[in-house]
Amino acid sequence: MIISAAIPKGGTGKSTMLRSLASVALHRGYSVTLIDGDRRQNMNRWFQMLGEAGNRPDRLQMVSAMTPQEILDAAAIHNGERSVVLIDTEGTTNDNLMAGLFAADIVVVPVYFALDDVTAAIQITDHYIPLAVESRGRPLPAIFVLTKQTIIDGRARALTELRAIIQANGTPIAEHVLHNRVAYRDLQTGQTLYSPAVPDAKAIAESEGVFDDLLQTFIEATRNAA
Ligand SMILES: Nc1ncnc2c1ncn2[C@@H]1O[C@H](COP(=O)(O)OP(=O)(O)OP(=O)(O)O)[C@@H](O)[C@H]1O
Ligand SMILES: [Mg+2]
DSSP: OEEEEOOSSTTSSHHHHHHHHHHHHHHTTOEEEEEEEOTTOHHHHHHHHHHHTTOOOTTEEEEEOOSHHHHHHHHHHHOOTTEEEEEEEOSSOSHHHHHHHHHOSEEEEEEOSSHHHHHHHHIIIIIIHHHHHHHHOSOOOEEEEEEEEOHHHHHOHHHHHHHHHHHTTOOOBOSSOEEOOHHHHGGGTTOOSSOSSSOOHHHHHHHHHHHHHHHHHHHHHHHHHO
């Protein structure tokens, strides 16, 4: 399965969410390939740090993809039974983002609830995904995942309104939420979600929940298309 994280807005938690999904998929026995289509190569750096810390799982592979063609080729080569391919791109509109959409089986749109993020999220689901669907000729399911949520966000009235805005076109919001947690910040070092001496059980539970929400959306979309 090929999963792309996409939103033309920086800092919403794309790379972090993909690291948590990679952790879950590896823990469940999948082979995982990270495709880094971001020029800054943050995902690649994480892969190197995991190696240096002795925390890199055997079934984890890394491809640094600088061009749209490299993203498409890497996704095709590494996709397969019991494998999860995760494509990370920059938080901006560029050809790599479109290649990520073109290659994907499902698109995950991480949203932090600020109006800018919501606008960028809608750009993906209302404009870029339909473009990708048209050019590749097959459906492309998408799901929003709320990231970096705090207790305050959960109580804010704006959340209800912003939720209504991003759902207007029918794209589901994952039931599970990635809350603002130190465990996710630590994914910027040589750690997976499971490698710390005392792993964060709440972060693991919600990340596994997001992975399941994503699989569910993918399965339902496949069933509906059949
Ligand atoms: N759920 C979370 N809890 C706490 N911190 C988080 C969470 N998600 C992301 N962060 C932090 O927010 C910052 C931005 O996250 P990240 O790099 O994943 O965003 P991004 O969307 O990939 O950004 P870019 O578009 O620049 O690549 C990082 O410092 C990261 O550690
Ligand atoms: Mg990133």
